[in-house]
Amino acid sequence: MISVRGAGKIYRTRSDETVHALKDVDLEIAQGEFVSVVGPSGCGKTTLLRILAGLEGATSGEIVVGGHKVRGPNDDVSVVFQQATLLPWYTVLQNVLLPAHLKGDRSPASEQRARGLLDLVGLKDFERKYPFELSGGMQQRVAICRALVRNPKILLMDEPFGALDAMTRETMNVELMRWCSQEGKTVMFITHSIPEAVLLGDRVVVMSPRPGRISEILDVEIPRPRDLRTLGTPAFAELSDRVRQHFGAVAAPGQDM
Ligand SMILES: Nc1ncnc2c1ncn2[C@@H]1O[C@H](COP(=O)(O)OP(=O)(O)OP(=O)(O)O)[C@@H](O)[C@H]1O
Ligand SMILES: [Mg+2]
Secondary structure, eight states: OEEEEEEEEEEEOTTSOEEEEEEEEEEEEOTTOEEEEEOOTTSSHHHHHHHHTTSSOOSEEEEEETTEEOOSOOTTEEEEOSSOOOOTTSOHHHHHHHHHHHTTOOOHHHHHHHHHHHHHTTOGGGTTSOGGGSOHHHHHHHHHHHHHTTOOSEEEEESTTTTSOHHHHHHHHHHHHHHHHHHTOEEEEEOSOHHHHHHHOSEEEEEOSSSBOEEEEEEOOOOSSOOGGGGGSHHHHHHHHHHHHTTTOOOOTTSOO
16 A cells, blocks of 8 residues: 655755765555654654655655655545644634535535544534544544544554543543444554554554664564553563663653653
C-alpha cells in the first residue's frame, strides 16, 4: 500500500542553508498493516509523513502510495495531526463532514457515515455540540472521525495523542486498535512514546537522528487483540527495551522514552 525507496529530503532554509532531513529511507507498508514510527525530535518523522501525504515533495527516491506515484494530496490518504484543529463555529457533526463538504459531497450517505463514525468513537450524543464543549480526548476523536469520513484507505497519524493526559491516552490507544481492526485501514502512526509504538504496531520503525534514516524495523509478535494488560507482559517489556536501546536510555518497562 505504501512503498518508499531511497527517499531523501533536503530543505533549503530562508538563510540559504541546507537541512538534510531524510536520507536513504526504504519502507514498505502492506494493506491493513499498522506501522508505528519512533525517533528523536527532528529526525524527519513529520517530513516522511508529509511526503507520503503529498504535502511535500521528496528530493530523491520513489514514493508510491495506493499504487500511484505521489504527486500531491491523494483522496486515499488522510492525516491526523497532534492538535485536533476543529473549526470552533462548526458543530461536531459539521466538523466531521468538512472534508466531504469541501469536495461538494452533501449526500445523506456521507452524513450517515459521519454519524456511524461518531457512534464508533462513543460521541453519538455529541454531534450537535461545539468543540469548546468537548474534552481534549473527545476533540481528538472528532478529528479522527473527520479523517475517516471520506473512507481513505490510508491513515497517517502524527503524534495524535501527544496533547492528551496519560490516562486518556491509554484509553485512546485501546480504542484506536478497536477502530482500526473494524475499519481495516493501513496506518502509519508517529509517536514519541515507545510503549505506545509497541502496543499499537504490527511493526515499529526506529529512526535515527538527522539526517533521518531507518535504523531498525522490529516485528511486534504480540497476538491481538491487545489491551492495557499487554503492557505488563514479558514480550512487551523485551520489545520496548529493544527499541529503547536505540536511544541509549534503558528505562524500566512501561516508562516513556
Ligand atoms: N519547512 C522546513 N524548512 C526547513 N527545514 C525544515 C522544514 N521542516 C522541517 N525542517 C527540518 O527538518 C528536520 C526534520 O523535521 P521534522 O519535522 O520532520 O522532524 P520530526 O522527526 O517530526 O520531529 P518532532 O519529533 O520534533 O516532531 C528538522 O531538522 C527540521 O528543522
Ligand atoms: Mg514531527
